[in-house]
Amino acid sequence: MVWELGSLAIGHELLLPSPVSVARSLARMVVTGEFWSSIARSMSRILLGYAMGAVGGIALGVLTSRWRAAAAFFAPAMSAVKATPVASFVILLLAWIRGANLSIAVSTLMVLPLVWQATHTGLGAADPQLLEMARAFGIGRIKVLRYIVLPPMKQQVLAALRTALGFAWKAGVAGEVIAVPSGTIGMHLYNAKVYLEMPDMFAWTAVIVLTSVLLEKLLVFLSRGGERKK
Amino acid sequence: MSIVFNNVSFAYGRKKIFENFSLDIADGETVVFTGPSGCGKTTLLRLASGLIRPQHGEVRGCPxxxxxxxxxxxxxxxxxxRENVALVGGDAEKILDELALGSELDTLPGELSGGMARRVALARALAHDSPLLVLDEPFTGFDAALVERAAECIRRRAAGRTVLAVTHSPREAELLGAREVKIEKLERK
Incomplete structure (x- = not known):
């Protein structure tokens, strides 16, 4: 309602398109194969980067929580990665990576430090009294890991994975907007901006937001399913 | 399993807990340590268990x-x-039942009362097969009837094992059939 009123007040589709024209634009897009293939292309690459960042972050977190030297080596690098703006990453990476694979690298770098930190701190969050109890009773390493070490870590890592998913998605699309690989959401967003197709730009933005929310809901659903199975 | 404290000295930082403390505990013996709060009874149990090491002297026989x-x-x-007890082995259901927890087998610790959770901790120790049973105020939160029931269960299940306990109650020491060792007489601070 506010949007519609604002659009009417401005009276210029180039500055603020009305919700109706955005909806019309979206309706025109969703019936094309290009729309779905673009989403699939962007999503597959960004999710691949997300998975690589998640697996790498967990592996690195295990490594740094076990060896202080590894922590001393990787912690500053992770802080630097976390502090670097997405745009800087994209421009730097463009020198080495082809446009199509850029979103994979960008989303990996977004996810890696978040998941690393959650794993690193989560592994150190095990209750020392329970660890001592396990030592006294001679409970085996696998059981200690499963029942004492992993539960507190799991909560932290799952929270990080949820946050990282949104980051990866937004950063991945931002990377596509700069690198403009063909047949991706980022390319459509870029073209809409260049050709001043404001309803299309708003429609693609809505698609990005909606997809991000759906992916996060899916992750929450999957993690709850995993909890129930346990 | 006999346990020997030989001229043991132990301190937490600058605070000395024991100095040249010696004690022999025979294999299969039940010993209850009594003494005022903060005198080092729990520290003694941890030393006997090998969870901490003395700064001087030695503790022999830690399993x-x-x-x-x-x-x-x-x-x-x-x-x-049930899972907490079964984690360390033994017949979890039977022991929990002996401690009047047969109806709480599938209850999580957070849903148990303080006394019930204490009994689960006791059941876990009784289910575990070690020659040394260590009980640090095991009857906390128990009423008189439950203390008798738990003490009987400990005597029966710990027969032949060395038992070290801390309690403030002479009655509880008597129920365990234990030799009482007063810490304040043995320690030199």
Whole structure:
């Protein structure tokens, strides 16, 4: 309602398109194969980067929580990665990576430090009294890991994975907007901006937001399913 | 399993707990340590279990694993009463039933009362097969009838094992059939 009123007040589709024209634009897009293939292309690459960042972050977190030297080596690098703006990453990476694979690298770098930190701190969050109890009773390493070490870590890592998913998605699309690989959401967003197709730009933005929310809901659903199975 | 404290000295930082403390505990003996709060009874149990090492002297006879009822229950919060006990071996259901917890087998520690959780911790120690049973105020939160029931269960299940306990109650020491060792007479601070 506010949007519609604002659009009417401005009276210029180039500055603020009305919700109706955005909806019309979206309706025109969703019936094309290009729309779905673009989403699939962007999503597959960004999710691949997300998975690589998640697996790498967990592996690195295990490594740094076990060896202080590894922590001393990787912690500053992770802080630097976390502090670097997405745009800087994209421009730097463009020198080495082809446009199509850029979103994979960008989303990996977004996810890696978040998941690393959650794993690193989560592994150190095990209750020392329970660890001592396990030592006294001679409970085996696998059981200690499963029942004492992993539960507190799991909560932290799952929270990080949820946050990282949104980051990866937004950063991945931002990377596509700069690198403009063909047949991706980022390319459509870029073209809409260049050709001043404001309803299309708003429609693609809505698609990005909606997809991000759906992916996060899916992750929450999957993690709850995993909890129930346990 | 006999345990020997030989001229043991131990301090937490600058605070001396024991100095040249010696004590022999015979294999299969039940010993209850009594004494005022803060005199080092729990420290003595931890030294006997090998969880901490003395700064001077030696503790001989610490077994590789210990059946321990800690001052805190130390139950794994995500496991049920039965699973907490079964984690260390033994017939979890039977022991929990003996301690009047037969109806709480599938209850999580967070849903148990303080006394019930204490009994689960006791059941876990009794289910565990170590030659040394260590009980740090095991009857906390028990009423008189439950103390008798638990003490009987300990005597029966710990027969032949060395038992070290801390309690403030002479009645509890008597129920365990233990030799009483007063810490304040043995320590030199």
């Amino acid at each position: 590789p694993t210990v059946s321990f009822v800690f001052q805190e229950n130390r139950l794994i919060p995500t496991l049920t009463a």
